[in-house]
Amino acid sequence: MLNGPSNWDQWISTIQKFALTQSIWAQIDPSSISRVPCLKYPEEPLITVVKPTARLITDLAIDELRIYEFLYNRYRTELQAYKDQQRSLAFIQEFIIKTVGNYYSTISDEHDVASELVLLKRRLQPSGWVQQKEILSKYQFILNSPDRTDITAWVTNWQKVFTDAKRIGLPEAQGLRPTQSFLESICRIDNSFSDYWTNKLEDEARSNLQGWEERFPDGIEISEIFERTQATKAANTSLNQASFAVYKGQNSTLNTQPESFTSSNDPCTSGPSSKKPACPCGWKHYFSECYYINKALRPNNFKPSLERQQKVDDFLKVPSNNAKVNAALKKANNFRQKQNSESYESSGQNLPSIQAVAAASTASTFSQPSLNCSNYPLKNSFILDSGSDGHICNEFSRFSNYFSKPSTAVAGSGQFDILGYGTVFMKISTGLFQLNNVAYIPSFHTSLASLTRLQSAGISWNPQTGCIFNSEKTICFTKKLYNQYVIEYNKFEPVITESSFSTKGSDIKSVTPTDITIWHERLGHPSSQVLEKVLKNNSILPSEIKKELENCEPCKLAKAKRVVAFLVKDDYTKLILFYALSNSSAQELVGCIGNVQRFVKTQFSLDICVVHRDNDVSLQQEYQNFISDHGILDEPTAPYTPAQNGSAERSGGVISSKARTMRISSNLPQFLWPEIWKTAVFIYNRLPHRDSRLMSASTVLSSAQIEIDKKSWISPTEKMVILLQKNQQRAPSISTDLSVHHTYG
Helix, strand or coil, X not given: CCCCHHHXXXXXXXXXXXXXXXXXXXXXXXXXXXXXXXXXXXXXXXXXXXXXXXXXXXXXXXXXHHHHHHHHHHHXXXXXXXXXXXXXXXXXXXXXXXXXXXXXXXXXXXXXXXHHHHHHHHHHCCCHHHHHHHHHHHHHHHXXXXXXXXXXXXXXXXXXXXXXXXXXXXXXXXXXXXXXXXXXXXXXXXXXXXXXXXXXHHHHHHHCCCCHHHHCCCHHHHHHHHHHHHHHHHHHCCCCCCCCCCCCCCCHHHHCCCCEEECCCCCCCCCCCCCCCECCCCCECCHHHCCCCCHHHCCCCCCXXXXXXXXXXXXXXXXXXXXXXXXXXXXXXXXXXXXXXXXXXXXXXXXXXXCCCCCHHHHHHHCCCCCCCCCCCCCCCEEEECCCCCCEECCHHHEEEEEEEEEEEEECCEEEEEXXXXXXXXXXXXXXXXXXEEEECCCCCCEEEEHHHHHHCCCEEECCCCEXXXXXXXXXXXXXXXXXXXXXXXXXXXXXXXXXXXXXXXXXXXXXXXXXXXXXXXXXXCCHHHHHHHCCCCCCCHHHHHXXXXXXXXXXXXXXXXXXXXXXXXXXXXXXXXXXXXXXXHHHHHHHHHHHHHHHHHHHCCCCCEEEECCCCCCCHHHHHHHHHHCCEEEXXXXXXXXXXHHHHHHHHHHXXXXXXXXXXXXXXXXXXXXXXXXXXXXXXHCCEECCCCCCHHHHHHCCCCCCCCCCEECHHHHHHHHHHHCCCCCXXXXXXXXXXXXXX
């Protein structure tokens, strides 16, 4: 996928390799100044070329016929080559369309492959200075972050970046400087290797024999030597027996399913990547294994790269790509469910009741199991057990595909009840590690992974370094805590009494940032400060709580107090005018009243005579000065008697409710509220209202004399038109027919 200038060289190199094998690179090379013209259809030879006077092939002599056959065979060869090259161009065109990504608009109006590549080259090929800066940044980044968990992948990346740096002539990639930089970088991984070759380099430099720099390993050679050395060490390490034995002598049917592992040098790569497709994030794995696409797989310590996340987001913006990803995720989910169901059927029939005796050294620890009083510091962690031939987990929430299969197990002099089996994912530094057929023992003091089961799946462990690895890569490292080799460590905080708080610690502990809204609703929509106090035992930042609560729609609606609009209602026609307010100040309100006066005067040739209003404290001396200057009679309502201005109060509530309903039902963004209020007023003015003094609009417009009909319905706009017609004034330039307006919905 062409993601930008960063991978332009790699992308065009792919096209170049294919075009060279098909002998068409000269026709499409975007860097060529004098490009070979496009392919031409070969011309079929005529008889007259051999003999100008011939009309038919029978007119040719034997020698002339042989010449014509030679020319015709050459034509057929050229025709076949032309067709092959046309197919190759069509293939390159298809490749460009599929991989050009967001840069399709650059070539949307062009249909010639050569011209398309020229346009893309002008758009994407980085300048020499930019390319040097980018490659130098990658070069330094890889040297500063050696990956001890996957040496092979890290060395491969180093060799790739080093080759690019050497190709463009970076000073850092010249001579033996790459060798020195590489040895300094791997010092933290293998100090002895680094010291040996550094000393050897200094000895050679001190001796200064002729040609020693050419004989000494360069960056590529020293990295290959280091990779072979690490592989030899991993293959020659021996295994020692670890402590804490459980399940010894268990039936081998528990090992019918291999372990599956999700790991690589990048947290979102899984398994051997040589046969897996390229992902938009830049690594090779399936969509269902990518942490940037399938976010449910992300471990707690995963930190996404902004650059890779942007690439994935751009890739998913294309509808066809989004559909492809959704189909892949659905297919992977169905396959996983099918696999788990088969695992249930096969393992559920063969799992025996486990009666195993543990080593005597563990009897004192587990002789009296008690779930409520256990304060073992590794209770919530996973340890590696070399003596057990089965996995154990004591936390039910970690199980998936769980099925009940009661049995028993013995550790030391204590006996434990096994309630069932299922699949559990361990969280390690490089991803997730899946354990199959894990026994659920809630009274067990810790969770453990069986080394015997891991070995049966081709996974080994080096007790000297704590490295867990297979034949292809390093999986993770164990660390020794509380005299145990721990794979996944989760800090355990013992609960003194269950009655100290009505909510269990495990419930609060399971809160994640995505559950903040749920707890906010459970606790009656408290403020962010209160919610922060309640969830203080969780690793949730106050900024995350505040960010989640900003999107709480019920809180916004229930706690809203600011006056956002100024509504003016005509007492006779019931026509409403709307003005949005920014700060509700007296000056702004007086300005709105002035706008109403000018609007009525200009549109309807009418004057404002009387203002009915409530006792709004925001209307201060500025309002009194305004009505005095314009001779308007002010009639405020008496205190505690809202019925005097009830019609306007009810209309304001109707408009507010209508606008809120329209926004929620159409899922409109909040910043459009002025337009939504304006639309609500527009619709209100054109909807019929019951009026005891006028007939329907159709009767009024067709009759010269107005008759009173107490059952008639009429809109405020129509009523305004009737009023103006009755007083022989100019009708307003507004439509009374709501059906011709596209206002909402």
